[in-house]
Amino acid sequence: MYIQQKINKKRVSLAIVTAILVAFTAYVSLTPSQSTQTAQNETKSTTSVATSNASPKALIASATHQIQSSTEPEPDPQPVVKVFSGKIGKGETASTLLNKWLTKAEVYELASTTKKTFRLTKIRRGRPFRVTTTDGDFTQFEYEIDNDQCLSVTKSDDGFVAKCKDIKYDITTERIHGVINSNLYEAIANAGEKAALAARIGDIFGWEIDFIRDIRKNDNFTVVVEKRFREGKFQGYGKILAARFVNQGNTHEGYYMKDKDGFTQYYTAEGKNLRRAFLKAPLKFSRISSKFSKHRLHPVLKTYRPHNGIDYAAPRGTPVSAIGNGKVIKIARSKAAGKYVKIRHSNGYESGYLHLSRFAKGLRVGKKVKQGQTIAYVGATGLATGPHLDFRMKKNGKYINPAKAINPRAPKATKAQIAILKEKVKLLDPVKDTAQTPNQAVDNAV
Structure with missing residues (x-):
């Protein structure tokens, strides 16, 4: 490529020199009378007159320009x-x-x-x-x-x-307020928002408020939420950074923060976790087919022995959820329990899920799971007369009755997190800080 470029340059230089010599020879060969006659004969062509009367420098420049224009390479076509x-x-x-x-x-x-x-x-x-x-x-x-x-x-x-x-979004942060007339979904719609926001608010305060029985007219809410856009089109809600719900005169507040394990939590300004440690049940079930008992007749073995869990009758394939955040400590199969999973939770709790048909894809020992995550599916493996889930809980290594287990709040925030949470109060009421605009309060407290 380099050699070819060098040859091309030499060719251009030679062409220019040749053009210069030809132009100069043509100029000096014209006699005054010839020049005058040429001008008289070609008065109708201004271009010819201009050329014949041009100086040697002009002729040389014109010839050089024409040679250079003809030798310039055409630009490469742009890819489609x-x-x-x-x-x-x-x-x-x-x-x-x-x-x-x-x-x-x-x-x-x-x-x-x-x-x-x-x-x-x-x-x-x-x-x-x-x-x-x-x-x-x-x-x-x-x-x-x-x-x-x-x-x-x-x-x-x-x-x-x-x-x-x-996926990259254009994100805006907005403060939304609404008043309840009949239910939360209607109030969200009246505020010009989507039903998904109502569901998110319900998730945050679900342990504090029964949104079916407890809601009253004139209850109100305020949320600071991220809205995601792509190419100017609304693509859904991001994080709810702060939320307040006033129910029957009682104020409930929650502020977004990740815990030490990376799970999303909502805390009060004092660091109390709004979420309880465990779900009330690991699946949506139709009935309890067998309760926790120290002396139960085994339906297969026909002998009396302890039943250390609760049996939930459910169709084969019904999703089974982790009752709380934790880590999978065992995935196995035994003759009695069939396929089963064990999860370790905080504060000495452990949960077990027996007689499963199959495990969720990607589930493995050592993996962290979050509350409500599908971990397996109902089956009838092991000693079982039909599809059901045998759900068990331990506290410090001893079996406890899941129906009577104390359901503590999830772990509270650390001291360092509490200091941040107290700043996040400004998200809901930025006007309290007169030195900041609402948007500044959002930026500083997130």
């Missing part, structure tokens, strides 16, 4: 980039989607590349995707796994490269 976007259709797979741009072998290679990042067998109907091509050739595939993360697969000379990346 196209983006094809849409949503995963009913019955659509990665193969049926990508075979428009890739061969079967390339689709297989791409899918193999994503196995450690996100298996393409998990793509769901209705989720957005984008395919980018350059000059008609595939260059990138993007699939939004959920509202927070996106799978990105790019093609290079070395093959495919897959990674997960955070």
Whole structure:
């Protein structure tokens, strides 16, 4: 490439010199009478007159410009980039989607590349995707796994490269206030907001307020919430940074913060956790088929022995939830308990889930789970007469009756966190701090 450029430069220089000599020779060869005759014969052409009367320098410059213009390389054409976007259709797979741009072998290679990042067998109907091509050739595939993360697969000379990346949003923080006339959902709608916000408020104060029985007219709420936008379109709510609900004259407040394990919690300004340590039950059930007992006739063995749990009758495949935040300490199978899971919680508590049909994908020993997370599914493995969940709890190594277990609040905030929480009070009432605007209070307290 370097040698070719050098040759091209020499050719251009030679052409310029030649043009200069030709122009100069033509000029000096014209006699005065010839010049006059030429001018008289070509008075109708201003261009010719201008050329014949031009000075040697002008002729040389003109010739040089023409030579340079003809030797300048044309710019490379810009690549044509196209983006094809849409949503995963009913019955659509990665193969049926990508075979428009890739061969079967390339689709297989791409899918193999994503196995450690996100298996393409998990793509769901209705989720957005984008395919980018350059000059008609595939260059990138993007699939939004959920509202927070996106799978990105790019093609290079070395093959495919897959990674997960955070979805970027334009985020605004707003303070929303509403008054109850009949129920929370109606009040949220009257405030111009979506029903999802009502559900979020219910989750925060669900341990404090029964939103079916306790709500009264003129109860009110105030929340400071993040709103997420993409390309100017509302995409849902982010974190609720602070919330207040006044119910029957009693004020309840909660402020967002992560605990030491990275779980989202809502605390009072004094550090009290609004969440209880455990759910009331690990699944939605139709009935209790057997209670906790120290002396029960075993339905299979036909002998009396302790029953250290509560049996919840439920259809096979019913999701089973972790009753509280904790860490999985055992996933196993035994002749009596069938498939089972054990979780260790804080303050000496442990929960057990027996007779399962299968475990949730990705569940493993040592993994942290959060309250309400699906960990398994109801079955009838082990010594069981039908599908049900045998749910058990221990406190400091001893079995306790789950129905009578004290349900303490989740751990309170640390001293360092309490200092931050007291600052977050300004989120709900920024006018109390006259030195700050509402937006400044939000920025400083988050």
